[in-house]
Amino acid sequence: MHPGRTLAVLAVLVTACAPLAATAQAARSVADGRPLLLSAEAVLLVDPEGRTIFAKNPEEERAPASLVKLMTLYLAFEDIEAGRADLDELVPVSRYASLTPRARMGLRAGEMVPLHVLLEGVAIASANDAATALAERLSGDEWSFVGRMNAKAQELDLHATRFANPHGLPDPAQRSNARDLAQLIARLLKDHPASRPMLGGQTFVYRGRVYARHIPLFNDPLGVQALKTGFTLEAGYNLAVSAWRDGQQFIMIVLGSRTRTSSFLDAKKLLKYGFIEAGLDAAPEPAPPPKRPVRSRRITITQ
Numbered sequence: 001m002h003p004g005r006t007l008a009v010l011a012v013l014v015t016a017c018a019p020l021a022a023t024a025q026a027a028r029s030v031a032d033g034r035p036l037l038l039s040a041e042a043v044l045l046v047d048p049e050g051r052t053i054f055a056k057n058p059e060e061e062r063a064p065a066s067l068v069k070l071m072t073l074y075l076a077f078e079d080i081e082a083g084r085a086d087l088d089e090l091v092p093v094s095r096y097a098s099l100t101p102r103a104r105m106g107l108r109a110g111e112m113v114p115l116h117v118l119l120e121g122v123a124i125a126s127a128n129d130a131a132t133a134l135a136e137r138l139s140g141d142e143w144s145f146v147g148r149m150n151a152k153a154q155e156l157d158l159h160a161t162r163f164a165n166p167h168g169l170p171d172p173a174q175r176s177n178a179r180d181l182a183q184l185i186a187r188l189l190k191d192h193p194a195s196r197p198m199l200g201g202q203t204f205v206y207r208g209r210v211y212a213r214h215i216p217l218f219n220d221p222l223g224v225q226a227l228k229t230g231f232t233l234e235a236g237y238n239l240a241v242s243a244w245r246d247g248q249q250f251i252m253i254v255l256g257s258r259t260r261t262s263s264f265l266d267a268k269k270l271l272k273y274g275f276i277e278a279g280l281d282a283a284p285e286p287a288p289p290p291k292r293p294v295r296s297r298r299i300t301i302t303q
Contacts, residue, residue, distance in 0.1 A: 036273060038266045041236065041256030044178040045274045046186075048248040053274045058178040061160065062255050065230030065238050066103075066126045067176070068168035070184050071149045072134060073122060073199075077192035079138050080115075087116040096142070097132040102169060104129045105206065113206075120204040123195075125211040126229060131167035142166060153180075156187055170234050178253040185240045186251050189226060199226035199242075216264050217241065222271045223250075229263075237263040243271055245280050 042057040052058070079085040090112035098109040105127040107113060113133065121130030135145035142165065149163040158180040164171035176184075188195050203212045217224045223243040230238035236256035243250045252270055257263035275281040 036269060038254075038269065039258050039262040040254045040266045042178045042253075043255070043266065043270060044182050044251075044253045045270045046182055046251045047274065047278055048250065053250075053277050054270060055178075058253075059160070061175045061177055063170060063174065063232060063235035064161075064168060064176040064181060064255075065232045065235035066168040067181055067184075067228055067230045067238050067240050068163060068166065068174065069122050069126065069131055069230075070181070070188055070228055070240060071152065071163060072131050072145075072166045073119065073195055074184070074188045074192065075138060075145070075148055075152060076115075076119060076122075076134055077188075077195050080194075081192065085115060085138060087114075087119075089115050091115050091118060091133060091137045093129075093133050094136055097129055097136055100129040100132045100167065100169075102128055105211070107133060117204070117206050119198060120201065121206075121211070123198040123228070124201045124204055124213055126213075127211075128167035128169060135166040153184075156183065158183060168230055168232070170232050178255055181240055181253045181255075182251045185226070185228070185242060185253075186249075189242055189249075196226050196242075199228055200224075217267055220268060222268065222275075224271075229260075231260070239263050239267055241267055241271075245275055245278075248278070248280070250274055250278075 036054070038056065040056070042060045042062060043054065044052065044058040045054040047053050076085065080087060093107045093109055093111050093113055095109040098107050103126050105121045105125055107129045115137065118130045118134045121127035122134060132142055135142050139145035139148055145166055146163055149166065153161045153163065158176070161176040161180045162173055164174035202215065202218060203210055205211070215227060217227060223245045224241055225244055226242040228240045236258060237260050238256070239252070239254040241252040243252070250271065252267060254263050254266050257266055272281070276283050
């Protein structure tokens with residue numbers, strides 16, 4: 001091969017490999033220098049300035065599962081703040097809403113439920129029947145509400161996101177990615193601050209029953225104050241998280257973890273990594289290399 005051509009090929013290879021090398025370097029665990037291994041299929045961690053701290057397949061199209069409910073909450077709080085709905089009003093539950101499958105509050109057709117209870121059901125219990133009842137109250141029927149969801153997605157520049165229902169049950173038309181979902185939870189918390197304590201809640205009571213979610217991240221000193229989970233067999237285990245450290249907000253999306261536990265472990269690793277990268281936590285000292293055992297030398301003395 002001609003020397004000039006050889007140099008040109010090498011230059012292309014170096015250029016192509018440089019981003020990979022940078023990504024690999026960024027993915028090193030600050031604790032021990034090993035790769036930051038995550039089980040999730042796609043993740044995104046964003047710092048207070050909106051800069052990406054860590055990303056893995058952030059543009060990959062995936063099923064959002066119950067992270068869809070972030071948009072349901074967005075439109076609900078939008079209507080409440082505009083005076084089109086009231087937290088204390090009683091909302092009738094239709095038969096259609098009461099039959100929404102899977103994760104449910106067990107709403108009964110014909111009963112009247114306070115709107116704030118439906119919001120808690122969506123945010124804390126991730127109740128699909130509550131999401132449908134809320135959608136019907138705000139837009140008359142589920143399909144009209146989905147139209148509003150998609151219009152708002154375009155308004156918020158969520159161009160990779162398509163909604164098909166207000167709760168997140170599987171639908172081939174319903175897709176998003178980590179970057180859009182990070183933008184969605186960030187805008188929800190910014191535009192409608194009242195959603196923050198709702199997404200940070202762990203329990204609520206309705207009809208004498210306590211609805212609770214047990215989220216380990218709330219018990220760790222990581223500053224997690226708002227969180228939404230999601231799961232379907234198609235999507236895997238999903239998380240949308242907002243954490244505050246020293247008054248600074250970090251947004252994290254975890255999609256497609258293999259188990260619920262691994263999704264929380266991934267989130268914990270990422271937040272610790274992000275705090276250190278942002279200079280808010282000190283990196284731990286690397287562990288010293290193990291000492292090699294001293295081999296004794298056997299000496300035979302003959303007389």
